[in-house]
Amino acid sequence: MRSRTRSLLAVALIAAAALAGCSRAAETPAPQQAAAGPAAELRLGYFPNITHAPALIGDAKGFFAQELGSTKLTSQQFNAGPEEVAALLGGSLDAGFIGSSPAINAFAKSNGQAVRLVAGSTSGGAQLVTKPDITSPEQLKGKIVATPQAGNTQDVALKKWLKDNKLEIGEGPDKVTVQNLDNPRTLDLYKSGGIAGGWLPEPWSSRLVDAGAKVLVDEKSLWPNGQFPTTVLIVRTEYLQQHPDTIEALLRGEQKAIDFATKDPAGAKTATNDAIKKFTGSSLAPTVLDRAFTELSFSSDPLAATFPQLSKDSVTAGAQPKEANLSGFVDLTILNKVRQAAGQPAVDAAGLDKQG
CATH class of the missing domain: 3.40.190.10 (Periplasmic binding protein-like II)
Known part of the structure:
Protein backbone atom coordinates (compact mmCIF):
# COMPACT_ATOMS: atom_id res chain seq x y z
CA MET A 1 0.00 0.00 0.00
CA ARG A 2 2.82 2.38 0.92
CA SER A 3 4.53 1.56 -2.41
CA ARG A 4 1.32 2.30 -4.35
CA THR A 5 0.91 5.62 -2.51
CA ARG A 6 4.47 6.59 -3.42
CA SER A 7 3.78 5.72 -7.06
CA LEU A 8 0.61 7.81 -7.17
CA LEU A 9 2.43 10.70 -5.52
CA ALA A 10 5.24 10.46 -8.08
CA VAL A 11 2.73 10.50 -10.96
CA ALA A 12 0.99 13.51 -9.45
CA LEU A 13 4.29 15.37 -9.07
CA ILE A 14 5.30 14.58 -12.66
CA ALA A 15 1.91 15.80 -13.92
CA ALA A 16 2.18 18.99 -11.89
CA ALA A 17 5.68 19.62 -13.19
CA ALA A 18 4.48 19.08 -16.76
CA LEU A 19 1.60 21.52 -16.30
CA ALA A 20 3.94 24.09 -14.77
CA GLY A 21 6.33 23.63 -17.66
CA CYS A 22 3.50 24.20 -20.18
CA SER A 23 2.45 27.32 -18.32
CA ARG A 24 5.99 28.70 -18.33
CA ALA A 25 6.41 27.84 -22.02
CA ALA A 26 3.33 29.90 -22.82
CA GLU A 27 4.78 32.90 -20.98
CA THR A 28 8.38 32.78 -22.21
CA PRO A 29 9.97 32.89 -25.68
CA ALA A 30 10.53 29.65 -27.52
CA PRO A 31 13.94 28.13 -26.80
CA GLN A 32 16.72 29.08 -29.17
CA GLN A 33 17.13 26.68 -32.07
CA ALA A 34 20.46 24.89 -32.41
CA ALA A 35 22.53 25.95 -35.41
CA ALA A 36 22.23 23.42 -38.22
CA GLY A 37 24.89 24.71 -40.62
CA PRO A 38 24.28 26.42 -43.98
CA ALA A 39 20.70 26.25 -45.26
CA ALA A 40 19.69 24.43 -48.42
CA GLY A 125 15.70 58.77 -50.63
CA ALA A 126 12.12 59.66 -49.67
CA GLN A 127 10.32 62.91 -50.44
CA LEU A 128 6.90 64.52 -50.61
CA VAL A 129 6.68 65.74 -54.20
CA THR A 130 3.70 67.75 -55.38
CA LYS A 131 2.37 69.94 -58.16
CA PRO A 132 4.53 73.07 -58.49
CA ASP A 133 1.78 75.45 -57.36
CA ILE A 134 1.62 73.75 -53.93
CA THR A 135 4.17 75.56 -51.79
CA SER A 136 2.83 75.10 -48.24
CA PRO A 137 1.20 72.35 -46.17
CA GLU A 138 -2.13 74.22 -46.05
CA GLN A 139 -2.44 74.03 -49.82
CA LEU A 140 -2.81 70.26 -49.59
CA LYS A 141 -6.31 70.67 -48.15
CA GLY A 142 -8.86 69.10 -50.46
CA LYS A 143 -6.09 67.29 -52.37
CA ILE A 144 -5.18 63.63 -52.83
CA VAL A 145 -1.64 62.55 -51.89
CA ALA A 146 -0.36 59.03 -52.58
CA THR A 147 1.82 56.60 -50.62
CA PRO A 148 2.82 53.05 -51.66
CA GLN A 149 0.77 51.14 -49.07
CA ALA A 150 -1.02 51.71 -45.77
CA GLY A 151 1.46 51.34 -42.92
CA ASN A 152 4.56 51.36 -45.12
CA THR A 153 7.50 53.63 -44.27
CA GLN A 154 6.46 56.53 -46.50
CA ASP A 155 2.80 56.23 -45.47
CA VAL A 156 3.79 56.61 -41.81
CA ALA A 157 6.10 59.53 -42.61
CA LEU A 158 3.38 61.40 -44.53
CA LYS A 159 0.65 60.87 -41.93
CA LYS A 160 2.95 61.88 -39.10
CA TRP A 161 3.98 65.03 -41.00
CA LEU A 162 0.34 65.91 -41.74
CA LYS A 163 -0.54 65.63 -38.04
CA ASP A 164 2.49 67.70 -37.07
CA ASN A 165 1.16 70.37 -39.43
CA LYS A 166 -2.36 70.07 -37.97
CA LEU A 167 -3.83 68.76 -41.22
CA GLU A 168 -6.70 66.31 -40.87
CA ILE A 169 -6.64 63.13 -42.95
CA GLY A 170 -9.83 62.25 -44.78
CA GLU A 171 -12.11 63.44 -47.58
CA GLY A 172 -13.45 66.95 -47.97
CA PRO A 173 -12.26 70.48 -48.75
CA ASP A 174 -10.52 70.94 -45.40
CA LYS A 175 -8.84 67.52 -45.25
CA VAL A 176 -6.02 65.71 -47.04
CA THR A 177 -6.91 62.41 -48.68
CA VAL A 178 -4.13 59.81 -48.41
CA GLN A 179 -4.48 57.21 -51.15
CA ASN A 180 -2.43 53.99 -51.19
CA LEU A 181 -1.29 53.15 -54.70
CA ASP A 182 1.29 51.00 -56.43
CA ASN A 183 4.14 53.31 -57.42
CA PRO A 184 3.63 53.03 -61.22
CA ARG A 185 -0.05 53.94 -60.73
CA THR A 186 0.98 56.99 -58.70
CA LEU A 187 3.09 58.25 -61.60
CA ASP A 188 0.26 57.70 -64.10
CA LEU A 189 -2.28 59.51 -61.92
CA TYR A 190 0.07 62.40 -61.30
CA LYS A 191 0.58 62.86 -65.03
CA SER A 192 -3.18 62.76 -65.66
CA GLY A 193 -3.95 65.20 -62.83
CA GLY A 194 -5.69 62.60 -60.65
CA ILE A 195 -3.50 63.27 -57.60
CA ALA A 196 -1.59 66.25 -56.25
CA GLY A 197 1.56 64.27 -55.50
CA GLY A 198 2.98 61.61 -53.23
CA TRP A 199 5.38 60.80 -50.39
CA LEU A 200 7.48 58.31 -52.27
CA PRO A 201 10.74 56.35 -52.21
CA GLU A 202 13.31 56.56 -54.97
CA PRO A 203 13.17 56.32 -57.90
CA TRP A 204 9.49 57.29 -57.80
CA SER A 205 9.95 60.70 -56.21
CA SER A 206 12.50 61.48 -58.94
CA ARG A 207 10.16 60.13 -61.61
CA LEU A 208 7.45 62.54 -60.49
CA VAL A 209 10.00 65.37 -60.42
CA ASP A 210 10.91 64.39 -63.99
CA ALA A 211 7.20 64.68 -64.80
CA GLY A 212 7.07 68.23 -63.42
CA ALA A 213 6.59 67.81 -59.66
CA LYS A 214 8.48 69.86 -57.08
CA VAL A 215 9.83 68.80 -53.70
CA LEU A 216 7.65 70.08 -50.87
CA VAL A 217 9.37 68.04 -48.12
CA ASP A 218 12.64 66.14 -48.24
CA GLU A 219 12.44 63.63 -45.39
CA LYS A 220 16.13 64.20 -44.69
CA SER A 221 15.18 67.62 -43.31
CA LEU A 222 13.15 65.95 -40.55
CA TRP A 223 16.02 63.90 -39.07
CA PRO A 224 19.26 64.79 -37.23
CA ASN A 225 22.17 64.91 -39.68
CA GLY A 226 19.69 64.07 -42.45
Whole structure:
Protein backbone atom coordinates (compact mmCIF):
# COMPACT_ATOMS: atom_id res chain seq x y z
CA MET A 1 0.00 0.00 0.00
CA ARG A 2 2.82 2.38 0.92
CA SER A 3 4.53 1.56 -2.41
CA ARG A 4 1.32 2.30 -4.35
CA THR A 5 0.91 5.62 -2.51
CA ARG A 6 4.47 6.59 -3.42
CA SER A 7 3.78 5.72 -7.06
CA LEU A 8 0.61 7.81 -7.17
CA LEU A 9 2.43 10.70 -5.52
CA ALA A 10 5.24 10.46 -8.08
CA VAL A 11 2.73 10.50 -10.96
CA ALA A 12 0.99 13.51 -9.45
CA LEU A 13 4.29 15.37 -9.07
CA ILE A 14 5.30 14.58 -12.66
CA ALA A 15 1.91 15.80 -13.92
CA ALA A 16 2.18 18.99 -11.89
CA ALA A 17 5.68 19.62 -13.19
CA ALA A 18 4.48 19.08 -16.76
CA LEU A 19 1.60 21.52 -16.30
CA ALA A 20 3.94 24.09 -14.77
CA GLY A 21 6.33 23.63 -17.66
CA CYS A 22 3.50 24.20 -20.18
CA SER A 23 2.45 27.32 -18.32
CA ARG A 24 5.99 28.70 -18.33
CA ALA A 25 6.41 27.84 -22.02
CA ALA A 26 3.33 29.90 -22.82
CA GLU A 27 4.78 32.90 -20.98
CA THR A 28 8.38 32.78 -22.21
CA PRO A 29 9.97 32.89 -25.68
CA ALA A 30 10.53 29.65 -27.52
CA PRO A 31 13.94 28.13 -26.80
CA GLN A 32 16.72 29.08 -29.17
CA GLN A 33 17.13 26.68 -32.07
CA ALA A 34 20.46 24.89 -32.41
CA ALA A 35 22.53 25.95 -35.41
CA ALA A 36 22.23 23.42 -38.22
CA GLY A 37 24.89 24.71 -40.62
CA PRO A 38 24.28 26.42 -43.98
CA ALA A 39 20.70 26.25 -45.26
CA ALA A 40 19.69 24.43 -48.42
CA GLU A 41 17.80 27.55 -49.54
CA LEU A 42 17.52 31.25 -48.69
CA ARG A 43 14.26 32.93 -49.73
CA LEU A 44 15.03 36.65 -49.96
CA GLY A 45 12.64 39.56 -50.51
CA TYR A 46 13.31 43.07 -51.79
CA PHE A 47 11.72 45.84 -53.88
CA PRO A 48 12.57 46.92 -57.45
CA ASN A 49 13.37 50.41 -56.10
CA ILE A 50 16.62 52.35 -55.96
CA THR A 51 16.17 52.45 -52.17
CA HIS A 52 16.90 48.70 -52.39
CA ALA A 53 19.95 49.14 -54.62
CA PRO A 54 22.29 46.99 -52.43
CA ALA A 55 19.81 44.10 -52.74
CA LEU A 56 19.37 44.61 -56.50
CA ILE A 57 23.13 44.84 -57.01
CA GLY A 58 23.88 41.93 -54.68
CA ASP A 59 21.52 39.69 -56.63
CA ALA A 60 22.26 40.94 -60.15
CA LYS A 61 26.06 40.99 -59.78
CA GLY A 62 26.10 37.57 -58.13
CA PHE A 63 27.55 38.81 -54.83
CA PHE A 64 24.90 36.98 -52.80
CA ALA A 65 25.20 33.76 -54.79
CA GLN A 66 29.01 33.81 -54.58
CA GLU A 67 28.96 34.06 -50.81
CA LEU A 68 26.07 31.65 -50.31
CA GLY A 69 27.87 28.88 -52.16
CA SER A 70 25.76 25.72 -52.18
CA THR A 71 22.77 27.49 -50.61
CA LYS A 72 20.15 28.16 -53.28
CA LEU A 73 19.05 31.81 -53.47
CA THR A 74 15.40 32.36 -54.33
CA SER A 75 14.47 36.05 -54.60
CA GLN A 76 11.01 37.61 -54.61
CA GLN A 77 10.02 41.20 -55.35
CA PHE A 78 7.45 43.27 -53.46
CA ASN A 79 5.80 46.67 -53.97
CA ALA A 80 5.68 47.64 -50.29
CA GLY A 81 6.60 46.48 -46.81
CA PRO A 82 3.29 45.16 -45.44
CA GLU A 83 3.15 42.52 -48.21
CA GLU A 84 6.68 41.43 -47.33
CA VAL A 85 5.85 41.31 -43.62
CA ALA A 86 2.97 38.94 -44.39
CA ALA A 87 5.36 36.66 -46.29
CA LEU A 88 7.91 36.68 -43.46
CA LEU A 89 5.36 36.04 -40.73
CA GLY A 90 3.70 33.39 -42.89
CA GLY A 91 7.01 31.54 -43.25
CA SER A 92 7.23 31.82 -47.05
CA LEU A 93 10.23 34.19 -46.82
CA ASP A 94 13.42 33.84 -44.77
CA ALA A 95 14.90 37.33 -45.00
CA GLY A 96 13.89 40.63 -46.48
CA PHE A 97 15.16 44.08 -47.32
CA ILE A 98 12.33 46.25 -46.04
CA GLY A 99 11.36 49.70 -44.79
CA SER A 100 11.86 50.64 -41.16
CA SER A 101 8.16 50.93 -40.25
CA PRO A 102 7.14 47.49 -41.58
CA ALA A 103 10.22 46.03 -39.87
CA ILE A 104 8.98 47.39 -36.53
CA ASN A 105 5.48 46.15 -37.34
CA ALA A 106 6.72 42.60 -38.04
CA PHE A 107 8.50 42.54 -34.68
CA ALA A 108 5.52 44.00 -32.79
CA LYS A 109 2.91 41.77 -34.46
CA SER A 110 4.79 38.67 -33.38
CA ASN A 111 5.29 39.91 -29.79
CA GLY A 112 8.99 40.27 -30.43
CA GLN A 113 9.44 36.69 -31.54
CA ALA A 114 9.37 36.26 -35.31
CA VAL A 115 12.08 38.55 -36.74
CA ARG A 116 15.37 40.26 -35.96
CA LEU A 117 16.93 43.29 -37.59
CA VAL A 118 20.43 42.21 -38.64
CA ALA A 119 21.70 45.05 -40.88
CA GLY A 120 21.00 48.34 -42.54
CA SER A 121 21.10 49.04 -46.26
CA THR A 122 19.97 52.50 -47.29
CA SER A 123 19.46 55.93 -45.76
CA GLY A 124 17.49 58.80 -47.30
CA GLY A 125 15.70 58.77 -50.63
CA ALA A 126 12.12 59.66 -49.67
CA GLN A 127 10.32 62.91 -50.44
CA LEU A 128 6.90 64.52 -50.61
CA VAL A 129 6.68 65.74 -54.20
CA THR A 130 3.70 67.75 -55.38
CA LYS A 131 2.37 69.94 -58.16
CA PRO A 132 4.53 73.07 -58.49
CA ASP A 133 1.78 75.45 -57.36
CA ILE A 134 1.62 73.75 -53.93
CA THR A 135 4.17 75.56 -51.79
CA SER A 136 2.83 75.10 -48.24
CA PRO A 137 1.20 72.35 -46.17
CA GLU A 138 -2.13 74.22 -46.05
CA GLN A 139 -2.44 74.03 -49.82
CA LEU A 140 -2.81 70.26 -49.59
CA LYS A 141 -6.31 70.67 -48.15
CA GLY A 142 -8.86 69.10 -50.46
CA LYS A 143 -6.09 67.29 -52.37
CA ILE A 144 -5.18 63.63 -52.83
CA VAL A 145 -1.64 62.55 -51.89
CA ALA A 146 -0.36 59.03 -52.58
CA THR A 147 1.82 56.60 -50.62
CA PRO A 148 2.82 53.05 -51.66
CA GLN A 149 0.77 51.14 -49.07
CA ALA A 150 -1.02 51.71 -45.77
CA GLY A 151 1.46 51.34 -42.92
CA ASN A 152 4.56 51.36 -45.12
CA THR A 153 7.50 53.63 -44.27
CA GLN A 154 6.46 56.53 -46.50
CA ASP A 155 2.80 56.23 -45.47
CA VAL A 156 3.79 56.61 -41.81
CA ALA A 157 6.10 59.53 -42.61
CA LEU A 158 3.38 61.40 -44.53
CA LYS A 159 0.65 60.87 -41.93
CA LYS A 160 2.95 61.88 -39.10
CA TRP A 161 3.98 65.03 -41.00
CA LEU A 162 0.34 65.91 -41.74
CA LYS A 163 -0.54 65.63 -38.04
CA ASP A 164 2.49 67.70 -37.07
CA ASN A 165 1.16 70.37 -39.43
CA LYS A 166 -2.36 70.07 -37.97
CA LEU A 167 -3.83 68.76 -41.22
CA GLU A 168 -6.70 66.31 -40.87
CA ILE A 169 -6.64 63.13 -42.95
CA GLY A 170 -9.83 62.25 -44.78
CA GLU A 171 -12.11 63.44 -47.58
CA GLY A 172 -13.45 66.95 -47.97
CA PRO A 173 -12.26 70.48 -48.75
CA ASP A 174 -10.52 70.94 -45.40
CA LYS A 175 -8.84 67.52 -45.25
CA VAL A 176 -6.02 65.71 -47.04
CA THR A 177 -6.91 62.41 -48.68
CA VAL A 178 -4.13 59.81 -48.41
CA GLN A 179 -4.48 57.21 -51.15
CA ASN A 180 -2.43 53.99 -51.19
CA LEU A 181 -1.29 53.15 -54.70
CA ASP A 182 1.29 51.00 -56.43
CA ASN A 183 4.14 53.31 -57.42
CA PRO A 184 3.63 53.03 -61.22
CA ARG A 185 -0.05 53.94 -60.73
CA THR A 186 0.98 56.99 -58.70
CA LEU A 187 3.09 58.25 -61.60
CA ASP A 188 0.26 57.70 -64.10
CA LEU A 189 -2.28 59.51 -61.92
CA TYR A 190 0.07 62.40 -61.30
CA LYS A 191 0.58 62.86 -65.03
CA SER A 192 -3.18 62.76 -65.66
CA GLY A 193 -3.95 65.20 -62.83
CA GLY A 194 -5.69 62.60 -60.65
CA ILE A 195 -3.50 63.27 -57.60
CA ALA A 196 -1.59 66.25 -56.25
CA GLY A 197 1.56 64.27 -55.50
CA GLY A 198 2.98 61.61 -53.23
CA TRP A 199 5.38 60.80 -50.39
CA LEU A 200 7.48 58.31 -52.27
CA PRO A 201 10.74 56.35 -52.21
CA GLU A 202 13.31 56.56 -54.97
CA PRO A 203 13.17 56.32 -57.90
CA TRP A 204 9.49 57.29 -57.80
CA SER A 205 9.95 60.70 -56.21
CA SER A 206 12.50 61.48 -58.94
CA ARG A 207 10.16 60.13 -61.61
CA LEU A 208 7.45 62.54 -60.49
CA VAL A 209 10.00 65.37 -60.42
CA ASP A 210 10.91 64.39 -63.99
CA ALA A 211 7.20 64.68 -64.80
CA GLY A 212 7.07 68.23 -63.42
CA ALA A 213 6.59 67.81 -59.66
CA LYS A 214 8.48 69.86 -57.08
CA VAL A 215 9.83 68.80 -53.70
CA LEU A 216 7.65 70.08 -50.87
CA VAL A 217 9.37 68.04 -48.12
CA ASP A 218 12.64 66.14 -48.24
CA GLU A 219 12.44 63.63 -45.39
CA LYS A 220 16.13 64.20 -44.69
CA SER A 221 15.18 67.62 -43.31
CA LEU A 222 13.15 65.95 -40.55
CA TRP A 223 16.02 63.90 -39.07
CA PRO A 224 19.26 64.79 -37.23
CA ASN A 225 22.17 64.91 -39.68
CA GLY A 226 19.69 64.07 -42.45
CA GLN A 227 19.97 60.35 -41.69
CA PHE A 228 17.10 57.92 -41.31
CA PRO A 229 16.85 54.24 -42.23
CA THR A 230 14.90 53.84 -45.46
CA THR A 231 15.77 50.17 -45.96
CA VAL A 232 17.00 47.58 -43.47
CA LEU A 233 17.47 43.81 -43.51
CA ILE A 234 15.38 41.60 -41.25
CA VAL A 235 15.50 37.82 -40.86
CA ARG A 236 13.12 35.27 -39.39
CA THR A 237 14.43 34.55 -35.89
CA GLU A 238 14.20 30.79 -36.30
CA TYR A 239 16.15 30.93 -39.56
CA LEU A 240 18.81 33.16 -37.99
CA GLN A 241 19.25 30.73 -35.10
CA GLN A 242 19.34 27.63 -37.32
CA HIS A 243 21.51 29.05 -40.12
CA PRO A 244 23.80 31.82 -38.83
CA ASP A 245 26.43 30.83 -41.43
CA THR A 246 23.92 31.49 -44.21
CA ILE A 247 23.04 34.92 -42.82
CA GLU A 248 26.74 35.72 -42.47
CA ALA A 249 27.17 34.83 -46.15
CA LEU A 250 24.21 37.06 -47.06
CA LEU A 251 25.74 39.96 -45.12
CA ARG A 252 29.11 39.45 -46.80
CA GLY A 253 27.30 39.66 -50.14
CA GLU A 254 25.51 42.83 -49.08
CA GLN A 255 28.80 44.39 -47.96
CA LYS A 256 30.27 43.60 -51.38
CA ALA A 257 27.27 45.28 -53.04
CA ILE A 258 27.62 48.38 -50.84
CA ASP A 259 31.37 48.56 -51.53
CA PHE A 260 30.68 48.22 -55.25
CA ALA A 261 28.11 51.05 -55.16
CA THR A 262 30.58 53.26 -53.27
CA LYS A 263 33.60 52.60 -55.48
CA ASP A 264 31.84 52.40 -58.86
CA PRO A 265 28.74 54.67 -58.85
CA ALA A 266 28.36 54.41 -62.63
CA GLY A 267 28.45 50.62 -62.49
CA ALA A 268 26.01 50.64 -59.57
CA LYS A 269 23.56 52.79 -61.52
CA THR A 270 23.77 50.47 -64.52
CA ALA A 271 23.29 47.30 -62.45
CA THR A 272 20.37 48.82 -60.53
CA ASN A 273 18.68 50.18 -63.65
CA ASP A 274 19.05 46.86 -65.48
CA ALA A 275 17.47 45.05 -62.51
CA ILE A 276 14.59 47.52 -62.33
CA LYS A 277 13.94 47.04 -66.05
CA LYS A 278 13.98 43.26 -65.58
CA PHE A 279 11.35 43.41 -62.83
CA THR A 280 9.17 46.32 -63.98
CA GLY A 281 9.54 46.18 -67.76
CA SER A 282 11.00 49.68 -68.10
CA SER A 283 14.30 51.31 -67.26
CA LEU A 284 14.82 54.74 -65.73
CA ALA A 285 15.79 57.83 -67.68
CA PRO A 286 19.38 58.95 -67.00
CA THR A 287 18.17 62.17 -65.34
CA VAL A 288 15.93 60.19 -62.97
CA LEU A 289 18.66 57.67 -62.21
CA ASP A 290 21.27 60.35 -61.49
CA ARG A 291 18.94 62.38 -59.26
CA ALA A 292 17.76 59.32 -57.33
CA PHE A 293 21.30 58.18 -56.51
CA THR A 294 22.23 61.63 -55.18
CA GLU A 295 19.37 61.38 -52.68
CA LEU A 296 20.61 58.13 -51.12
CA SER A 297 23.48 56.77 -49.10
CA PHE A 298 24.26 53.08 -48.65
CA SER A 299 25.56 51.49 -45.46
CA SER A 300 25.04 48.30 -43.49
CA ASP A 301 24.60 50.44 -40.35
CA PRO A 302 20.85 50.24 -39.54
CA LEU A 303 20.94 53.49 -37.52
CA ALA A 304 19.41 51.62 -34.61
CA ALA A 305 19.14 54.74 -32.43
CA THR A 306 16.38 56.09 -34.71
CA PHE A 307 14.00 53.18 -34.15
CA PRO A 308 12.38 54.31 -30.89
CA GLN A 309 11.38 57.55 -32.65
CA LEU A 310 10.18 55.60 -35.68
CA SER A 311 8.01 53.51 -33.37
CA LYS A 312 6.52 56.68 -31.87
CA ASP A 313 5.86 58.00 -35.38
CA SER A 314 3.90 54.85 -36.25
CA VAL A 315 1.57 55.57 -33.33
CA THR A 316 1.24 59.24 -34.27
CA ALA A 317 0.41 58.21 -37.82
CA GLY A 318 -2.22 55.76 -36.62
CA ALA A 319 -0.39 52.75 -38.08
CA GLN A 320 0.08 51.18 -34.64
CA PRO A 321 -2.11 51.41 -31.50
CA LYS A 322 0.87 51.73 -29.16
CA GLU A 323 4.64 52.04 -29.20
CA ALA A 324 6.42 48.75 -29.79
CA ASN A 325 8.68 47.31 -27.12
CA LEU A 326 11.86 47.05 -29.19
CA SER A 327 13.89 45.07 -26.64
CA GLY A 328 15.74 42.34 -28.50
CA PHE A 329 14.72 43.66 -31.94
CA VAL A 330 18.28 44.25 -33.15
CA ASP A 331 21.01 41.60 -33.46
CA LEU A 332 24.20 42.98 -34.97
CA THR A 333 26.52 40.19 -33.83
CA ILE A 334 27.04 38.73 -37.30
CA LEU A 335 27.04 42.13 -39.01
CA ASN A 336 29.85 43.47 -36.85
CA LYS A 337 31.87 40.32 -37.54
CA VAL A 338 31.41 40.93 -41.29
CA ARG A 339 32.16 44.65 -41.00
CA GLN A 340 35.35 43.96 -39.04
CA ALA A 341 36.52 41.49 -41.69
CA ALA A 342 35.82 44.17 -44.34
CA GLY A 343 37.81 46.78 -42.43
CA GLN A 344 34.69 48.64 -41.28
CA PRO A 345 34.05 49.85 -37.71
CA ALA A 346 31.46 48.09 -35.57
CA VAL A 347 28.02 49.69 -35.38
CA ASP A 348 25.88 50.23 -32.30
CA ALA A 349 22.61 48.46 -31.52
CA ALA A 350 21.58 51.41 -29.28
CA GLY A 351 20.60 48.98 -26.53
CA LEU A 352 17.93 47.32 -28.70
CA ASP A 353 19.83 44.04 -28.66
CA LYS A 354 18.99 43.60 -24.97
CA GLN A 355 15.93 41.62 -23.91
CA GLY A 356 13.58 43.68 -21.75
